[in-house]
Amino acid sequence: MQPINRDFKQSALSVIAIEQQAIADLSQYIDQSFVDACERILSCKGKVVVCGMGKSGHIGHKISATLASTGTPAFFMHPAEANHGDLGMLTEQDVLLAISNSGETSELLALLPVVKRLGVPIIAMSNSASNTLASYADVNLCIKVHQEACSLGLAPTSSTTATLVMGDALAVALLNARGFTTEDFALSHPGGSLGRKLLLTLSDIMLSNERLPLARPQQTLREVLVEISRKGLGMAGIIDDEGKLIGIFTDGDLRRVLDARIDVHNVVIEQVMTANCITAPPAMLAAEVLKIMEKTKINSLFVVNEAGIPIGAINMQILLQAGII
Structure with missing residues (x-):
């Protein structure tokens, strides 16, 4: 039985410290693979199709939204739905950004043979270069963390944070490479306060x-x-x-x-x-x-x-x- 711990503040501080370390450790993975991923997306004539299951899917939704709002056309495709027809969203001009911490998510892996047959480049986000997802990918962005912030070591916490930060790093690097401006950002956010401030005359x-x-x-x-x-x-x-x-x-x-x-x-x-x-x-x-x-x-x-x-x-x-x- 897990010991009861009612020190809420200490639990919270522990989570923050562990996740801060996970983010800091990401720096070592900003390497040539990261550059290759950026180059592939920049040369893409279609869209970045982000795919992930469970918590990786939730993070994938956010990454696709951030990419789209910062000048890189993107959308999220649910892997389970893709296995039942939604894979038709993917075209030869797109890039697939596949997210799985373990690299062994069955719903995601089931798509990869077809994606390869279409000739669509695959960028993976996973915790290793030796898992199944990474073996299919053209580029693997490592998001490995030392430990989850969950005291049981089970709930995706540090790993999802690291994935989110890697996605933000990718989006901002692409934003800078495109010369994306505040005016461009406003055009993607006409209903937001920034859009009103930058667009309304x-x-x-x-x-x-x-x-x-x-x-x-x-x-x-x-x-x-x-x-x-x-x-x-x-x-x-x-x-x-x-x-x-x-x-x-x-x-x-x-x-x-x-x-x-x-x-x-x-x-x-x-x-x-x-x-x-x-x-x-x-x-x-x-x-x-x-x-x-x-x-x-x-x-x-x-x-x-x-x-x-x-x-x-x-x-x-x-x-x-x-x-x-």
């Missing part, structure tokens, strides 16, 4: 047309305040006869006017507006505009075209709703 999220609060220079401050209240952006743009933006009036400007005891009913907006206001072009990234607004401590601004005509407006609330903040 002001033209995608700005308010426009009749929602723009605009006024003429000779309108009274009272009339402009009505426009600001109606449009709800906390500001109004002042435009000349050609429609060009010549100034802005904001809630901050109103506070200054009230402090100066200016007659809001009779003063014209041209006398109290802020000229030479900060604007942005419609093609500017929303994330860049956020930086400008934070640096200059403003809450809103107008988007103008090349002629200086306001075609949109943006404020912090819009940026927040768009997921930029």
Whole structure:
């Protein structure tokens, strides 16, 4: 019977220490085989098809997702399903990345003769170069660990961690070799926060047309305040006869006017507006505009075209709703 151990903290620290060592030991396996695996994947005209059973399959799912999101087209194929028809997913232009710590997983091994007959290169991840999987593979990436972090030495723990890290090493090495950029990454993640920050421009999220609060220079401050209240952006743009933006009036400007005891009913907006206001072009990234607004401590601004005509407006609330903040 296994002794009872209720020292939860010590158990956890032991797991972390063992898995840290397993990761550190991986460095010795970043050798010519790793380089060969990268070269084969880089020259692949199809996709990387990742295959693994049980816990190796779960890790394989993550590895395929990481590869796909970092510029290496990939997907996961379940070996049991592949034995019953899904092997048709594999084409001669693909590379098979087969994962098995022991290298003796029966469902995976059953596929290999057919894969070899198709002429598909096989990259293995296993704990040895002498197991059956490695003997079929063109390249074997060693993921051997000294011990599992499980106190019984049975549950895949250190070995799955090492496999995951090796997969990450492969994905990032390929990312660097492809010259993959943050913009490329964003295109694979349009629904994520990074994608929004790197892809959304002001033209995608700005308010426009009749929602723009605009006024003429000779309108009274009272009339402009009505426009600001109606449009709800906390500001109004002042435009000349050609429609060009010549100034802005904001809630901050109103506070200054009230402090100066200016007659809001009779003063014209041209006398109290802020000229030479900060604007942005419609093609500017929303994330860049956020930086400008934070640096200059403003809450809103107008988007103008090349002629200086306001075609949109943006404020912090819009940026927040768009997921930029």
